[in-house]
Amino acid sequence: MTRSNGRTVRDLRRENRTAVLRRLYFDGPMSRFALGPATGLSSGSISNVVAELVAEGLVEEAGSVDSAGGRPRILLRVAPASGRMIGVDVGETRVRVELFDLTLAELARAERPLAPSAEGGERYEVGVVVAHIRDGIAEVLRTAEVPAERLLGVGIGVPGIVEHTDADGAVVHGQTIGWDAVPLERLLREAVDLPPEVPYRIDNGAKTLGQAEMWFGAGRGASSAVVVLFGSGVGACVVMDPIGPGRALEWGHLTVRVRGRRCRCGAQGCLEAYAGAEALLARWREAGGRPPAGADEETALTAMLAAAYPTDTDPGGADPGGADPGEADPGEADPGGAGPGEAAPPGTDPGPDAVALAVLDETAEYLGAGLADLINLFQPERILVGGWAGLQLGSRFLARVAAYARAYALRHPGGRTEIALGTLGPExxxxxxxxxxxxxxxxxGGRRPERAPSIPAPAWQTALRDRVST
Structure with a gap:
């Protein structure tokens, strides 16, 4: 049956189920009485939808609450055990695989380190990544004793641009890691032992970060936001609908300096060539800083912060006395301190490393200018900075980034945009x-993917195929 607006009764039922599930998920537990005004559905529709969802095990009772003069009202919630999801983060140094229940409680985790390919640089072997995902999925399912048929799907965050094609599914263009049109979804379906009806959802890592922060983190309650992923490189996701999906931006490859530093994407002058953790550490090294030999990026960044703020027990903490851009030189060292990489005389305060401070402030200015572009283009209510490097640098660094952003942005949108750290951590x-x-x-509407029915080809196709093959 089709209604006059083109929607079928089946479409309407699915939309009603979606409305109830979303409301219970984000704001539950709730009573049937409260669900009506929250979803805009009639009491009859609520009763029918809830009865279906309870019968299917998607919704369960979660206690009761007193009503005004009547019987207690039963509270409802989405049943945590009614579904399982796998989340995968394909980073540039490791692959992390986690198994979640429907409420995002972690049930199992597996991690596999990534090493550069034989070609060196930032290129990573596609076969190795696929094998890590395959083994990680098998491990978390085995550890939690969850049959693969219980999965609602596998979500994967990757660096780069994701194109969705009819032939190969999700294809990844990861220029900074040497991936040129990698048919990742097809490769996973060929390698991973999962039922064919279990879907893969592959998207840009900044977009998955944005989804998490908007639903459960610092973006909750905002009508619009830009979520920045600051790790080895930088990326961003713009969200204009707090419930709907965001849009990934290759923000790190915005040109900030004509004929500037060579970016790992191959171009010159990209924001990422100045503001990513990899570039930040390289610039510190070039200016005379001494990162620990053989250290990974996270350890090296910790050492840089310790050099810049030697007396700060929490390098990521707030800096209430910090100068605004244009005031005292943030790279000015303590006159009695040691130079970059030098040992301080016994019994003296080593003081801040002038080189580390100068490089951090220059990085803050580049990031601030990049955020100003996002403010001017999208005028978001909030900008949220996440990723392991962004969180490690913390609010001390962010205060200076925000000051530069407001200095470079148009006054009106710049004054209305809140800039803050994400709250969901580096994972x-x-x-x-x-x-x-x-x-x-x-x-x-809470329906699991179904195996597509096998429909035989028309008889003429079989006859002609047989004719050609003989």
Whole structure:
């Protein structure tokens, strides 16, 4: 049956189920009485939808609450055990795989380190990544004793641009890691032992971070936001609908300096060539700083912060006495301190490393200018900075970034945009990846993917194929 607006009764039922599931998920537990005004559905529709969802095990009772003069009202919630999702973060140094229940409680985790390929640089072997995802999925399912048939799907966050094609599914263009049109979804379907009806949802890592922060983190309650992923490189996701998906931006490859530093993408003058953790550490080294030999990026960044703020027990903490851009030189060292990389005389305060401070402030200015572009283009209510490097640098660094952003942005949108750190930690990309199958599950009204029926080809196709083969 089709209604006059083109929607069928089946479409309407799916939309009603979606509305109830989303409201219970984000704001539950709730009573049937409260669900009506929250979803805009009639009491009859609420009763029918809830009865279906309870019968299917998607919704369960969660206690009761007193009503005004009547019987207690039963509270309802989405049943945590009614579905399982896998989230995968394909980073540039490791692959993390996590198994979640429907409430995003972690059930199992597996991590596999990534090493550069034989070609060196930032190129990573596709076969190795696929094998890590395959083994990680098998490990978390085995550890949690969850049959693969219980999965709502596998969500994967990757660096680069993701193109969705009819032939190969998700294809990844990861220029900074040497991936040129990699048919990742097809490769995973060939390698991973999962039922064919279990969907893969592959998207940009900044987008999965944005999804997580908007639903459960610092973006909750905002009408619009830009979520920045600051790790080895930088990326961003713009969200104009707090419930809907965001849009990934290759923000790190915005040109900030004509004929500037060579970016790892191959171009010159990209923001990422100045503001990513990899570039930040390289610039510190070039200016005379001494990162620990053989240290990974996270350890080296910790050492840089310790050099810049030697007396600060929390390098990421707030800096209430920090200068605004244009005031005292932030790279000015303590006159009695040691130079970059030098040992301080016994019994003296080593003082801040002038080189480390100068490089950090220059990085803050580049990031601030980049954020100003986002403010001017999208005028978001909030800008949220996440990723392991952004969170490690913390609010001390962010205060200077925000000051530069407001100095470079137009006054009106700049004054209305809040700039803050994300609140879900450095593993939020994995959480956001796990949400990708859940988004589809809710959009389908809580219906699991079904195996497509096998329909035989027309007889003439078989006859002609046999004729050609003989």
């Amino acid at each position: 939020a990309v994995t959480v956001g990846a796990g949400l990708l199958p859940l988004v589809d599950f809710f959009a389908q």
